[in-house]
Structures are given as structure tokens and as C-alpha cells.
Amino acid sequence: MGLFHADSHAMSKALKEMDVLRQHLAKHQLKLTRQRELILTAFLRQEHVTAETMYHQLAKKDPHLGLATIYRTLNLFCEAGIAQARHFGTQTQYDNISHKGHHDHLICTGCGTIVEFENCEIERLQEEVATKNGFVIQTHRLELYGLCARCRH
Amino acid sequence: MGLFHADSHAMSKALKEMDVLRQHLAKHQLKLTRQRELILTAFLRQEHVTAETMYHQLAKKDPHLGLATIYRTLNLFCEAGIAQARHFGTQTQYDNISHKGHHDHLICTGCGTIVEFENCEIERLQEEVATKNGFVIQTHRLELYGLCARCRH
DNA sequence: TATCATCTTGAGACGGCTTATCAATTTCAA
DNA sequence: TTGAAATTGATAAGCCGTCTCAAGATGATA
Numbered sequence: 001m002g003l004f005h006a007d008s009h010a011m012s013k014a015l016k017e018m019d020v021l022r023q024h025l026a027k028h029q030l031k032l033t034r035q036r037e038l039i040l041t042a043f044l045r046q047e048h049v050t051a052e053t054m055y056h057q058l059a060k061k062d063p064h065l066g067l068a069t070i071y072r073t074l075n076l077f078c079e080a081g082i083a084q085a086r087h088f089g090t091q092t093q094y095d096n097i098s099h100k101g102h103h104d105h106l107i108c109t110g111c112g113t114i115v116e117f118e119n120c121e122i123e124r125l126q127e128e129v130a131t132k133n134g135f136v137i138q139t140h141r142l143e144l145y146g147l148c149a150r151c152r153h
Numbered sequence: 154m155g156l157f158h159a160d161s162h163a164m165s166k167a168l169k170e171m172d173v174l175r176q177h178l179a180k181h182q183l184k185l186t187r188q189r190e191l192i193l194t195a196f197l198r199q200e201h202v203t204a205e206t207m208y209h210q211l212a213k214k215d216p217h218l219g220l221a222t223i224y225r226t227l228n229l230f231c232e233a234g235i236a237q238a239r240h241f242g243t244q245t246q247y248d249n250i251s252h253k254g255h256h257d258h259l260i261c262t263g264c265g266t267i268v269e270f271e272n273c274e275i276e277r278l279q280e281e282v283a284t285k286n287g288f289v290i291q292t293h294r295l296e297l298y299g300l301c302a303r304c305r306h
Numbered sequence: 307t308a309t310c311a312t313c314t315t316g317a318g319a320c321g322g323c324t325t326a327t328c329a330a331t332t333t334c335a336a
Numbered sequence: 337t338t339g340a341a342a343t344t345g346a347t348a349a350g351c352c353g354t355c356t357c358a359a360g361a362t363g364a365t366a
Binding site: 087089117125126133135139140144 | 231237239240241242259261268270272274275278279282283286287288289290291292293294295296297298299300301302305
């Protein structure tokens with residue numbers, strides 16, 4: 001029973017994202033392919049990935065899945081509003097937008113350590129600023145760069 | 154007189170950064186070269202640059218200054234704490250840390266309009282989060298993406 | 307369900323940005 | 337001034353992500 005609840009919850013969540021994708025595809029005359037479903041399912045299980053990461057993860061399920069397809073699909077997710085791209089170091093990270101609240105980062109410029117955090121109060125103030133300027137926020141990016149305790153010594 | 158003041162102020166600021174560089178060089182058995190002085194002077198006049206930008210700017214003063222030297226030097230500035238690298242799209246931006254500005258952006262995903270804003274309360278909360286995690290912030294990036302009033306209709 | 311215009315894929319070529327290589331040059335401590 | 341060590345400039349190399357294009361998949365339509 002507990003298991004059933006957990007499963008149906010995860011499933012409904014995945015289905016919701018799948019619907020967002022389906023609508024986006026329909027609106028832009030694009031097609032739902034086996035690869036896109038496969039990549040979306042794997043993507044939703046994680047908070048953020050790189051194309052390379054997914055390439056290795058999915059190699060087991062589909063050894064012929066190309067890296068270019070993963071890049072194309074992740075960019076498609078960004079356009080559909082399911083993912084968000086972020087440039088970290090030399091690579092591009094794709095964040096799962098549905099994991100809202102865990103999108104802010106504290107980045108050590110010394111050792112590269114990344115600490116994730118969420119702060120409702122900051123979110124609220126962001127909304128306030130947006131409203132004041134006539135905007136409705138879709139997503140945001142907040143990165144704090146500094147030195148962690150260890151790197152200061 | 155007014156001119157003198159402005160000049161001496163700018164000069165003392167540049168001298169301060171030059172000292173930071175000199176100390177870093179001494180500490181790491183590195184040498185102060187004509188190129189490093191030239192690049193630092195130009196760098197301090199701006200808020201943020203790319204290696205390519207500086208390459209073109211400095212071509213007038215020293216046509217033989219190599220792009221690799223500029224990359225090496227800007228990275229050196231980062232290690233010395235004078236500059237900070239940020240990855241923006243495909244390029245790396247080097248920010249002048251002494252220009253600690255409040256440059257937060259509200260970006261319309263519809264028409265691309267960018268509204269700048271600053272919010273002390275958000276800054277304060279950022280400091281709070283950083284402190285709680287043992288960090289000391291050097292700089293930050295906050296971007297809110299959404300639709301402006303006009304694009305919503 | 308068969309058709310077919312259109313979209314997508316996979317493999318690898320390509321291109322932009324940054325770093326590595328190395329001989330020649332410059333720096334600076336002695 | 338000398339010489340060991342660092343730096344430079346030119347360019348090759350490397351990495352990441354996108355583009356190309358022939359072959360294959362999709363789905364609206366009949």
C-alpha cells in the first residue's frame with residue numbers, strides 16, 4: 001500500500017512532465033520518439049545531469065543512442081520548460097526544473113565544491129521584485145561565489 | 154585640482170591591485186613582466202572582459218601580445234584574487250572583483266528585455282546562507298527569467 | 307492499415323574557446 | 337654581468353557542443 005502510493009505518486013509526476021513534453025511537441029510539429037521518452041524518463045530521476053553522464057547511463061539501455069541526440073533532446077527539454085541549462089566550468093549542466101527549491105548554488109572558487117541550498121525568503125523577495133516590475137517568473141538562477149571554510153586557510 | 158584628485162585616486166587604486174599581484178608573484182616565485190603589467194592596467198579599467206576583448210584592445214599597444222598570454226594572465230589574476238572567471242554561454246568572462254556591483258537581472262524570455270535591479274534584503278539573505286555554510290562570498294549572480302507585462306498579452 | 311511528407315536519428319565532421327607544447331626570450335637574484 | 341628559472345608567442349592539440357546528411361521513424365491522412 002505504501003509502496004503503491006509512492007509508485008503512483010512518482011508515476012503521476014513523470015506523467016505530468018510527459019504531458020508537458022507532449023504539448024510542446026504538438027505545438028511545434030515535433031514528434032514523440034522512443035529516444036525522447038527514454039531520455040525524459042532517465043532525466044526525471046535526477047536533479048541535474050550533463051549530456052555525457054546521460055550518455056553513459058543510457059548506453060546500457062540503448063547502446064546506439066547517440067550523444068548528439070542527447071544534447072538535442074536536453075535542449076528540447078529546456079525549450080519545453082522541463083529543464084534548465086547552466087554552464088558550470090567547461091561543461092553544461094541540465095537541471096530538472098521540477099525539483100524546485102534546490103536550484104541555488106554556493107560555489108567555492110577555490111576548490112570548486114558546490115553546495116546546494118534553498119531559501120524560501122529569497123524566493124519570496126524575488127517574486128516581489130518581479131511583480132514590482134510587471135514580470136511573472138518562470139525560472140531563476142542564483143549562484144553565490146566565494147571561498148569555503150577550508151579554502152580560506 | 155579636481156582632476157588631480159581623480160587621477161591620484163584612480164592611480165592609488167591601480168597601485169593597490171598591482172601590489173596584490175606583486176605579492177602573489179613573490180609568494181609563488183613568479184615574475185613581473187611587461188605583459189602582465191600591461192594586461193593588469195587595461196583589466197582594471199573595466200568591469201568585465203573576455204580574453205578575446207582584451208586581445209583586440211591591446212593589439213594597438215602591443216601587436217605581438219599573444220592570446221595565450223592573455224588567457225594565462227587572466228587566470229593568474231584569478232589565482233591572485235584580482236579577477237574572477239565566470240562561464241557565460243560558450244565564453245569565459247573575467248570580472249574585476251574590485252567593482253563589486255549589484256548587478257541582478259530580470260530577463261524576459263519573450264522579448265529579451267533586461268531590467269537591472271538591486272535588493273539589499275536579498276543580498277543580506279545571501280550573506281546569511283553563505284555564513285551558515287562556512288562561505289565568504291566574493292560575488293554572485295542572480296537572474297530571474299520570466300515574461301514581462303507586454304509579452305503576457 | 308497503407309501511404310508519404312516530415313521529423314528524427316546516429317555517426318562523424320566541424321568550429322569555437324581554452325590550454326598545452328616548446329624554442330626563444332626575459333627576468334631577477336647572486 | 338651572469339645564468340637558472342620563468343615567461344612568451346605561435347601554433348598544435350583538446351574539449352564540448354553543434355551541424356550535416358543519409359537512413360530510419362513517426363503520425364496525419366485517406
